[in-house]
Amino acid sequence: MSLITFTESGFYCEKADLYIDPWKPVKRALITHAHADHSRSGMNHYMAHLHSIPVMKHRLGDIDVQGVEYGETICVNGVNITFYPAGHVPGSAQIKLEHKSESWVIMGDYKLGSDGVSTPFEPVKCSHLVTESTFGLPIYNWEPQDEVMNTINKWWAENAASGVTSVMLGYAFGKAQRILANLDPSLGEIFVHGAIYHTNNALSEVGYKFPKTEYVTNETDKKRFRGAIILAPPSALGSTWIRKFKPFKVATASGWMALRGARRRRNVDKGFVLSDHADWTELNKAVTDSGAENIFVTHGYSNVFASWLKNKGLNAEVVKTAFEGELSEIGESTTAEPE
Amino acid sequence: MKKFARLISALDSTTKTNAKLEALVNYLDEGSDRDKIWCVALLTGKRPKRPVKTALLRTWAAEEANLPLWLFEESYYIVGDLAETVALILPPSGQNDSKSLHERMMQLKSLHQKDEKEVRHEITRAWKEMSKVERFVFNKLITGGFRIGVSQKLMVRALSKHTGIEEAKLSHRLMGNWVPAETHFSELILESSSTENLSRPYPFYLAYPLESDPEELGSPEKWQIEFKWDGIRGQVIKRDGKVYIWSRGEELVTDRFPELVEMGQTLDRDAVLDGEIIAYKDGAPLTFNHLQTRIGRKRITKKILENSPVKLIAYDLLEYEGSDIRQEPMEKRRIFLEQLINSNPHDALILSECIKEKSWSGVAKIRGKSRSLMAEGLMLKRKSSEYKVGRKRGDWWKWKVDPMAIDAVLIYAMRGHGRRANLYSDYTFAVWDKGELIPFAKAYSGLTDKEIKEVDRFVKQNILEKFGPVRSVEPHLVFEIGFEGIAPSTRHKSGIALRFPRMLRWRKDKSPQEANTLEHLQSMLDVYQDGN
Numbered sequence: 001m002s003l004i005t006f007t008e009s010g011f012y013c014e015k016a017d018l019y020i021d022p023w024k025p026v027k028r029a030l031i032t033h034a035h036a037d038h039s040r041s042g043m044n045h046y047m048a049h050l051h052s053i054p055v056m057k058h059r060l061g062d063i064d065v066q067g068v069e070y071g072e073t074i075c076v077n078g079v080n081i082t083f084y085p086a087g088h089v090p091g092s093a094q095i096k097l098e099h100k101s102e103s104w105v106i107m108g109d110y111k112l113g114s115d116g117v118s119t120p121f122e123p124v125k126c127s128h129l130v131t132e133s134t135f136g137l138p139i140y141n142w143e144p145q146d147e148v149m150n151t152i153n154k155w156w157a158e159n160a161a162s163g164v165t166s167v168m169l170g171y172a173f174g175k176a177q178r179i180l181a182n183l184d185p186s187l188g189e190i191f192v193h194g195a196i197y198h199t200n201n202a203l204s205e206v207g208y209k210f211p212k213t214e215y216v217t218n219e220t221d222k223k224r225f226r227g228a229i230i231l232a233p234p235s236a237l238g239s240t241w242i243r244k245f246k247p248f249k250v251a252t253a254s255g256w257m258a259l260r261g262a263r264r265r266r267n268v269d270k271g272f273v274l275s276d277h278a279d280w281t282e283l284n285k286a287v288t289d290s291g292a293e294n295i296f297v298t299h300g301y302s303n304v305f306a307s308w309l310k311n312k313g314l315n316a317e318v319v320k321t322a323f324e325g326e327l328s329e330i331g332e333s334t335t336a337e338p339e
Numbered sequence: 340m341k342k343f344a345r346l347i348s349a350l351d352s353t354t355k356t357n358a359k360l361e362a363l364v365n366y367l368d369e370g371s372d373r374d375k376i377w378c379v380a381l382l383t384g385k386r387p388k389r390p391v392k393t394a395l396l397r398t399w400a401a402e403e404a405n406l407p408l409w410l411f412e413e414s415y416y417i418v419g420d421l422a423e424t425v426a427l428i429l430p431p432s433g434q435n436d437s438k439s440l441h442e443r444m445m446q447l448k449s450l451h452q453k454d455e456k457e458v459r460h461e462i463t464r465a466w467k468e469m470s471k472v473e474r475f476v477f478n479k480l481i482t483g484g485f486r487i488g489v490s491q492k493l494m495v496r497a498l499s500k501h502t503g504i505e506e507a508k509l510s511h512r513l514m515g516n517w518v519p520a521e522t523h524f525s526e527l528i529l530e531s532s533s534t535e536n537l538s539r540p541y542p543f544y545l546a547y548p549l550e551s552d553p554e555e556l557g558s559p560e561k562w563q564i565e566f567k568w569d570g571i572r573g574q575v576i577k578r579d580g581k582v583y584i585w586s587r588g589e590e591l592v593t594d595r596f597p598e599l600v601e602m603g604q605t606l607d608r609d610a611v612l613d614g615e616i617i618a619y620k621d622g623a624p625l626t627f628n629h630l631q632t633r634i635g636r637k638r639i640t641k642k643i644l645e646n647s648p649v650k651l652i653a654y655d656l657l658e659y660e661g662s663d664i665r666q667e668p669m670e671k672r673r674i675f676l677e678q679l680i681n682s683n684p685h686d687a688l689i690l691s692e693c694i695k696e697k698s699w700s701g702v703a704k705i706r707g708k709s710r711s712l713m714a715e716g717l718m719l720k721r722k723s724s725e726y727k728v729g730r731k732r733g734d735w736w737k738w739k740v741d742p743m744a745i746d747a748v749l750i751y752a753m754r755g756h757g758r759r760a761n762l763y764s765d766y767t768f769a770v771w772d773k774g775e776l777i778p779f780a781k782a783y784s785g786l787t788d789k790e791i792k793e794v795d796r797f798v799k800q801n802i803l804e805k806f807g808p809v810r811s812v813e814p815h816l817v818f819e820i821g822f823e824g825i826a827p828s829t830r831h832k833s834g835i836a837l838r839f840p841r842m843l844r845w846r847k848d849k850s851p852q853e854a855n856t857l858e859h860l861q862s863m864l865d866v867y868q869d870g871n
């Protein structure tokens with residue numbers, strides 16, 4: 001019997017009787033990170049990194065959750081459980097479960113580069129690795145964050161110079177904070193949508209600090225929007241809320257923006273390629289660095305990535321899950337194949 | 340090519356005409372004459388012959404990236420565009436191209452004389468000298484098809500802003516058979532050259548579909564009303580005794596239509612005729628399929644000439660005895676046209692008939708007969724109108740008959756390309772035949788982006804089987820499919836081929852059982868084929 005099995009409710013460790021990122025209500029859940037598709041409601045008891053807790057509580061209400069530090073090991077019925085940084089969003093973790101000679105790492109979502117907000121990724125050795133593959137195709141290769149942020153700041157400056165408001169769309173937890181932390185505050189005022197404002201507040205409870213922002217309310221003087229940048233979740237596009245910034249230019253930041261088709265389909269003025277998921281090179285590096293002999297590929301271009309790994313002589317297989325990758329960020333389905 | 344790549348990105352990242360115009364003008368203002376002529380040529384669809392097979396590009400790109408070909412193909416399948424896939428898959432170079440657009444185009448041209456090994460060396464070296472965007476543009480220069488929404492009209496506007504020359508003059512200068520590698524910007528664009536290029540056609544004046552009730556157009560007597568024929572819009576030019584034939588796609592098609600050349604040669608004076616080139620036999624038009632046999636191939640055999648002879652149904656005269664008469668009113672041009680045709684009777688030249696009715700209801704009745712006469716409807720041209728350039732509202736309207744339509748069930752779906760590469764947007768439709776659904780048409784246009792997304796979601800959740808890129812889906816969605824023509828076909832299981840099928844609307848109110856039958860299609864075939 002393998003230490004981890006793939007069940008209808010999610011990844012299950014029978015020996016410790018707990019699930020990792022389950023998608024159906026269970027007794028005990030380990031949570032890799034606070035995104036909605038990995039941290040769902042209805043579990044009796046949660047265990048997550050300390051920094052995930054405020055956002056989880058903000059989203060899921062008053063849950064029973066135990067906080068864990070990175071590197072801290074908890075033993076449940078002989079299974080050693082350790083959280084390691086995954087670099088995806090604040091509090092995101094790869095979860096390692098060890099019993100005797102068998103060691104599993106469930107990576108959740110991850111990226112290798114440092115984003116200036118989340119604790120940077122650390123490679124973890126194991127015999128069994130569960131990896132995502134949201135961008136598991138060789139066409140996805142990210143530019144360094146500094147370059148992307150330079151172009152974002154330049155875009156803001158150009159808009160400001162022509163008296164236009166810049167509306168920047170990004171997922172309210174993770175992407176928004178990453179952009180915020182790397183904006184150049186000397187360019188103008190920074191406003192945020194309520195969803196981001198509340199997430200920032202939750203994160204500040206555990207010590208995260210961001211440049212000064214202001215929550216957009218109905219009372220905010222509209223003149224102040226001219227030349228300012230507004231951070232908003234993708235759902236703001238096409239809403240009545242966004243109209244108050246007229247005249248404005250709107251951009252979105254997502255890994256999907258790497259493709260011309262997606263850029264054009266998304267009804268925005270500009271698409272920046274910025275993702276909190278590993279690109280092709282990172283996925284390959286992460287798999288190699290883990291030293292794992294058995295690779296389980298989840299959400300994304302899982303069939304292609306698993307075939308590629310097999311091609312390289314690794315023991316790889318696809319595991320079907322209910323995770324969504326970066327889909328929710330752009331609010332439309334872009335998966336390779338319907339699962 | 341750095342600047343040209345920047346132009347393409349700018350054009351690509353906006354749907355606003357003014358922003359596109361500004362980007363074009365900027366490029367023209369800064370560019371060298373040599374680059375400018377290429378820019379004009381490439382963006383108006385003048386593309387040199389493909390110097391490399393795309394299959395080779397795939398192989399080379401995969402090998403340069405150290406990836407197996409199947410992985411390249413998987414990526415291509417997701418991206419939906421070969422030029423882009425190659426650009427994305429190659430390892431980053433950290434370089435910007437230092438060669439100009441002109442230099443790159445000449446390089447591509449020179450490849451025709453080289454062997455595969457040399458070509459590979461040149462292409463892969465070029466990739467290493469370029470950024471991602473430049474590579475994409477470079478690959479597009481090889482594979483063709485930018486599709487970035489620059490119309491001929493927009494190019495002309497940009498050139499006009501750049502040079503200060505009137506748009507009408509410029510669009511005339513841009514027409515014709517010029518070859519960018521051998522053309523100087525100043526000669527083509529800046530110098531007036533109507534005398535030096537005898538073959539040059541006039542830009543066509545195009546009609547808009549009638550949007551309102553014809554009653555609002557005033558008395559029908561103010562209008563020249565003619566049938567709208569289902570052929571190819573063309574100009575027959577006779578200047579200095581020489582004859583040239585142009586199609587609306589701005590193609591010189593003289594050698595495809597020997598009958599019309601012969602007709603032109605017998606004209607006793609110089610003239611430029613505007614009309615419909617149409618397959619015509621035994622006193623009646625033939626279907627468009629016949630005409631297609633005349634355009635589709637280079638060599639016109641005797642048999643094709645016999646089966647599908649063509650004629651020109653002339654409806655306008657643009658130049659008469661050496662002078663441009665486009666500014667004259669329609670009715671005056673018509674008098675000249677009648678004069679010309681009456682004194683030059685020829686079997687391949689038909690004067691377009693004017694429909695004279697006192698009331699619009701009378702006109703509508705005649706319009707109702709269009710289909711049985713093999714016409715698409717009517718053309719309404721204001722008698723006082725001059726001959727304008729391009730598609731303009733107000734003086735010329737096309738009043739087509741409603742398309743034929745049938746309710747059909749979506750049974751197969753495929754991903755689209757380019758803009759719709761991750762969406763199932765290309766569909767195959769079927770009608771019922773003895774309890775079975777028989778596919779009869781493919782269509783990918785007619786739905787809004789929102790509807791496509793909705794269908795896409797349905798497809799993804801209702802896949803039955805996969806055949807390569809094709810997915811068969813639960814036969815559940817019903818669409819009204821419109822089409823312009825119907826013909827028998829032995830190549831299709833249904834025995835029927837449609838012309839210009841498209842989705843008119845999504846019949847959410849209909850269940851798949853309520854879709855039409857093959858019998859229904861066959862009865863349409865019987866009705867509309869009787870013109871033959």
Ligand SMILES: [Zn+2]
Pocket residue numbers: 033035038088109
């Ligand atoms: Zn996530």
Ligand SMILES: [Zn+2]
Pocket residue numbers: 037038108109132299323324325326
């Ligand atoms: Zn995920």
